[in-house]
Amino acid sequence: MFFVWFQHTNGQEDFPILTEIVTDKAALFSESETLELRKKLKAYETETTHQIVVLTVNSLENNTVENYALQVFEKNELGQEEADNGLLILVAKNDRKFRIEVGYGLEPIITDAFASRIIREAMTPEFKKGDFYKGVDLATSEIIKLIDDPKYRDEFTNLVEQEGKMPLWGGKIIIGFILLIFLSLFIGVGSTVFYKGFKQLINVFRGLITGKVSVVLFPFLLVSSLLTIGFSLPFIIMPLLFGIFIIGIASENNIDIDPFEYLESLPLTAIPITMVSLVVIFIILPLIIAIYTRSNKDYESVKFSFLKSDKSFMSKNFSSSGSSSSYSRSGSGYSSSSSSSSFSGGGGSSGGGGASGSW
The missing domain is CATH 3.10.310.50 (Diaminopimelate Epimerase; Chain A, domain 1)
Known part of the structure; x- marks a missing residue:
């Protein structure tokens, strides 16, 4: 009844001439x-x-x-x-x-x-x-x-724009998840080293006040413990700052977070307050804990030894600390570096716009 017929022209493809809509x-x-x-x-x-x-x-x-x-x-x-x-x-x-x-x-x-x-x-x-x-x-x-319908067109536009954002947010979630795992590894390493260093610091003070760590040896063990703690802090602090920075970039509000600008804006009193806080956290607090945990069984009196240290106490708490700390440091360093028939056209044309699909 209705049909499509083809005109043949030499050297050209044959495409249908339409006689129906x-x-x-x-x-x-x-x-x-x-x-x-x-x-x-x-x-x-x-x-x-x-x-x-x-x-x-x-x-x-x-x-x-x-x-x-x-x-x-x-x-x-x-x-x-x-x-x-x-x-x-x-x-x-x-x-x-x-x-x-x-x-x-x-x-x-x-x-x-x-x-x-x-x-x-x-x-x-x-x-x-x-x-x-x-x-x-x-x-x-x-x-x-x-x-x-312009109103329907506006609603349709909103739907298309939302769909366009979904893959983007999906990508952000995936990237965020990967970063979370990656940063968690660094924080985990740093936290482990920090815990060992702080525990060692408590034992240094406990040994000093019970006469099991000599007064002469105490400064060296104290510095070693503080260095271990200090080494662990970048592995905890830097990933946290990096995570906050990434969140600021990914945010739709475009939050600009500049840690250096923040540090420059701090008042002069911030430095002494920080120093006092460090002394309280890494000297006074471990000392207080050491005093109240001198022994799990029997109360040990306070006494000091100028030269002699208790070999058993040293072996139990510090014998492998150096190698352990060294291993932690080298291991952590390694981690940071590897990381119709009447139908006819009206003379219109197309520029190739539209979309294609398959099933």
Whole structure:
């Protein structure tokens, strides 16, 4: 009843000349479905002059779906000559590909992003179920709404923008998770070394006040313990600062965090306050803990030894500390370095805008 026929020209591809607004060459629709689509799209063309054309073919004949759609569009001059308000929905059955080709005049409305979403949300799910009519019907309805209803178009725009942000946030979450694991390793190493150093510091004071660490040896053990603690702090503090910095960059509010600028803005009293705090935390606090934990079983009286240290106490608490600390330091250092028959086109054209899909 209705047909698509081909003109043959030497040296050129043969693309169909359309005589109906809906041409089902691949027999994807029933006769009633074809008539329903024609009625719908012809009425819309009469009302608005916008031409939404549907073509199904068996094969793209070794063409890309983009080129085939563009050639059909240009050959049939879809849309009105001045308005370029044509749109072609092409479905290739055997190739399992389809495309929405948009004329110049409709490109500001049916953007590539809009066409992609229509393909993804309306057409592809139905095509996968074999319901080609429903997929095309839904797509044409969406296109008509977008052209006719600015409010709906704004809502559609918001949906597309939100979808565009989702992969970005998904990527941020993945990167954040990887950074969390990476930074946690450094913090874990630093915390372990800090704990060992602080525990050793308590034992140094406990040994001093119980006469098990000589007064002569005490300064060396004290410095060794403080160095171990000092070495651990960058592994704890720097990852935390780096994490805060990354969060500031990733934030939509674009938080600018500059630790050096913060340090420059500190008052002069910050230095003595910091020094006093360090003395309290790393000298007074360990000493207090040592006094109250002199023995788990029997209370040990306070006494001092100038030269002699208790070998048993030294062996138990400090014999492997040097090598252990050395190992921790070298190990940590290593970690930081490796890390209708009356239908005809109106003279319109397309610039190749639109979107393609497959099922």
